[in-house]
Amino acid sequence: MQISPVYNQEGRVANQVIVKRDITEDKRLESIAEAANLMDNIGFIFSSIRHELGNPINSIKVSLSVLESNLEVYDTEAIARFIHRGLSDIRRVEYLLKTLRNFSIFERPDIKKTDMQALLDKLIQLTEKDLAKRYIMLALDLPKAPLYGLVDPRAFLQVLLNLTTNAIAALDETKNRTITISLIHNQKNQITFVFEDNGCGMEEDTVRNLFRPFFTTKAEGTGLGLVIVKKMLAKMNCSITASSQKGQGTRMEIIIPTA
Ligand SMILES: Nc1ncnc2c1ncn2[C@@H]1O[C@H](COP(=O)(O)OP(=O)(O)O)[C@@H](O)[C@H]1O
Ligand SMILES: [Mg+2]
Secondary structure, three states: EEEEEOOOOOEEEEEEEEEEOOHHHHHHHHHHHHHHHHHHHHHHHHHHHHHHHHHHHHHHHHHHHHHHHHOOOHHHHHHHHHHHHHHHHHHHHHHHHHHHHHHEEEOOOOEEEEHHHHHHHOEEEEEHHHHOOOOOOOEEOOOOOOEEEEEEEHHHHHHHHHHHHHHHHOOOOOOEEEEEEEEEOOOEEEEEEEEEEEEOOOHHHHHHHOOOOOOOOOOOOOOOOHHHHHHHHHOOOOOEEEEEEEEOOOEEEEEEEEE
């Protein structure tokens, strides 16, 4: 509804012009579009979960059936092989369920003033053994003055662990394996948190699909790591962008509000 006054010659309000427009139909179409969009996504997510769980479960079924019908003829070694195969499929299902649980764990993050350097110390503690074993160097580029971000430290650490896991995989074939983390107090009074690796990098197409649920280029991947990363960061009012060049490496840039 739009209301405009109509003035008389003395400049007093003599009348009003009211324009009313019925937006019921607009609203209805809008909500249909929204629902259709949501249903599209739900359909896609359900079919992906069905696929991800269905494959290993089917494979367990096959292993057990083969075992059952050959129990008399198989020697211990063959039986052990089938049990081993079944167990590794079960671990795959467990892993997927754990990953899905991570979606809801940080539904309501506990955002507080966080010393970003201290957070990096925690990351180093948790990853240094793994990185050393794979000959990966972790280089830090930090400002002298401490930087305080407004994040949930536990959720943010989870984000960094996910990025580290991806970087480790990307560095598999690289010679001088390096992960570089830089913290910058930017001009908008935010923290620019840069996480880089000099690993295999990605095709443009991969970069475009990076944050899509179940998008993975790995045989054993879930394609959920970066979806969770993005969701957790959004909950903490942070943003993430990725850039990459095939054969050169990958750069993730996170913008964090300061305390
Ligand atoms: N640092 C990286 N370097 C190269 N490719 C990456 C990197 N991080 C992610 N990717 C690509 O993005 C895909 C999706 O990553 P992610 O959501 O963590 O799922 P997953 O690791 O299970 O495949 C990966 O399969 C990989 O192709
Ligand atoms: Mg991953």
